[in-house]
Amino acid sequence: MAEHTPARRVALAREPGRPGTAEFLEALFTDFFEQRGDRLCADDPAILGGVALFHGRPVTVIGHRKGRTLDQNLACHFGMPTPEGYRKAQRLMKAAEKFRRPIITFVDTAGAYPGLEAEARGQGEAIARCLALMSSLTVPIITLVIGEGGSGGALALAMGNQVIMLENAVYSVLSPEGFASILWKDSSRAQEACDVMKLTAADLLELGVADQVIPEPEEGAHTDPQAVFRAVDAALTAALSKTDGIRAPAAHRYRKYRGMGARWLRTPGKEKV
Amino acid sequence: MENRFAQRRQRLLELKVRREGQVPPPARLSGKQVFEQCPGCGQPVPKVQWVKSQYVCPHCGHHRPLGGYLRLSLLLDPGTFQELDGGLTAANPLDFPGYDQKLSAARRTTGQAEAVVAAKGKLCGIPLVMAVMDSRFFMGSMGIAVGEKIARAADTARRGKLPLVIFCASGGARMQEGILSLMQMAKTAQAIQRFQEAGGLYIAVLTHPTTGGVTASFASLGDITLAEPGALIGFAGPRVIEQTIGEKLPQGFQRAEYLLDHGFLDGVIPRDQLKETLCRILRLHGKGGGRRG
Numbered sequence: 167m168a169e170h171t172p173a174r175r176v177a178l179a180r181e182p183g184r185p186g187t188a189e190f191l192e193a194l195f196t197d198f199f200e201q202r203g204d205r206l207c208a209d210d211p212a213i214l215g216g217v218a219l220f221h222g223r224p225v226t227v228i229g230h231r232k233g234r235t236l237d238q239n240l241a242c243h244f245g246m247p248t249p250e251g252y253r254k255a256q257r258l259m260k261a262a263e264k265f266r267r268p269i270i271t272f273v274d275t276a277g278a279y280p281g282l283e284a285e286a287r288g289q290g291e292a293i294a295r296c297l298a299l300m301s302s303l304t305v306p307i308i309t310l311v312i313g314e315g316g317s318g319g320a321l322a323l324a325m326g327n328q329v330i331m332l333e334n335a336v337y338s339v340l341s342p343e344g345f346a347s348i349l350w351k352d353s354s355r356a357q358e359a360c361d362v363m364k365l366t367a368a369d370l371l372e373l374g375v376a377d378q379v380i381p382e383p384e385e386g387a388h389t390d391p392q393a394v395f396r397a398v399d400a401a402l403t404a405a406l407s408k409t410d411g412i413r414a415p416a417a418h419r420y421r422k423y424r425g426m427g428a429r430w431l432r433t434p435g436k437e438k439v
Numbered sequence: 440m441e442n443r444f445a446q447r448r449q450r451l452l453e454l455k456v457r458r459e460g461q462v463p464p465p466a467r468l469s470g471k472q473v474f475e476q477c478p479g480c481g482q483p484v485p486k487v488q489w490v491k492s493q494y495v496c497p498h499c500g501h502h503r504p505l506g507g508y509l510r511l512s513l514l515l516d517p518g519t520f521q522e523l524d525g526g527l528t529a530a531n532p533l534d535f536p537g538y539d540q541k542l543s544a545a546r547r548t549t550g551q552a553e554a555v556v557a558a559k560g561k562l563c564g565i566p567l568v569m570a571v572m573d574s575r576f577f578m579g580s581m582g583i584a585v586g587e588k589i590a591r592a593a594d595t596a597r598r599g600k601l602p603l604v605i606f607c608a609s610g611g612a613r614m615q616e617g618i619l620s621l622m623q624m625a626k627t628a629q630a631i632q633r634f635q636e637a638g639g640l641y642i643a644v645l646t647h648p649t650t651g652g653v654t655a656s657f658a659s660l661g662d663i664t665l666a667e668p669g670a671l672i673g674f675a676g677p678r679v680i681e682q683t684i685g686e687k688l689p690q691g692f693q694r695a696e697y698l699l700d701h702g703f704l705d706g707v708i709p710r711d712q713l714k715e716t717l718c719r720i721l722r723l724h725g726k727g728g729g730r731r732g
Contacts, residue, residue, distance in 0.1 A: 285680065291654075293659075339614060
């Protein structure tokens, strides 16, 4: 794997030419049928999802979409979903459960959209329901973090049985800018934040959040997308056969997320005073 | 049980010694009234009045934050408080510079080990599990220990077939624990989900402020969701939203009353009516929170 600083990886994860959910869908899947709308009030293009075949097998695919042209970027809020997007995702997940399809999610967002209407329509509630729903689904979920994984807006699609990250993808509690702004009241210290946040794929593997890291070409996924598609195809095939072997995917996820950070817990008896 | 009280008493005494070693003892009520300004309207209010009104301003109705132990002592039936996982903490998972020192300082000033206190007890005779977050401890932020205590509270309620009440107050995820703080959203949401699938009643009470990762996980999953008047409740903070949309936010945006109007709350309940309201909801759901078996 390439030697890059965390800040460089953040830049690569945000590279405009980097393959996004739409490109992975086109390269890896066939017969994609897009499902649109939350059946409540709107369709948020920042979430792209539907049914497709992966090597002939029906799966539900859900991912963040940033858009390619400026018009698309604006319509998608640069990949930052509104509550309608998360409610569409919930609808698709329920359909996957009904028709017993595995769910494959692609994570690529700076975070949920922080707008007035988004708050008025319950951004927090929409994300919370995604988490509760994913914890109860009995079909397997495989998550691929392909670019930016920012905050609750990323996690809302990322409670996978398997969480796979591309080498230059990042995944963090908040964007480095937001992190610096909250902790140091200075968003210009984002570079510094990158160094302390432990947000690279290797860090997350170490912390037990990611299960696998897929290497990228030296200068990033956008320099040779075909190679990345081949690697992701292989990883996804392996992950599917692995999750097929899990007898109770919901229980498996429960144990996985229940254990997050458990090795740092201290009880009074063992505490150092 | 007695041992537990002895431990707690010992700890309080230690804290008292530490406190009085550093700051001069507070002015005693020697005839003179001690006043504290209301953060809402700026009027001076006698300290005894603050205590009597459960820290609600008698002039403007501003609700000041309540500490975890204080809130529990005001609500639970006397003598029924049994703390759960009182000393549970987490180490510094990212080796974040300065985090250990900040944690120790927060523990010294609040006398709490973490930003949430969970307990078993009784409310108007009905046994339940109650957890109270404290915004004065690290802004009530959720790290590994807070997430674990919430999840364990839900587990205790599920196994004991007890209703669960959580008072939320949080600035969001704890930045210093990075991605592992984010994962606590998944951990708590799934624990609440499992509890509810088992038939348990979960009442979420949102107090000032409830934001970020707590709003986007267990705070928004209540069977019944209540809030205190004027509480700020939202996912993104007002400052971030103003920056994004480039304009000032309307008066009352993200306040409890605004959320009630938008369909996200069952009620906005003033503090002096909270106990009665909770009791009524608990009774309506039966002892075990609606379970038949």
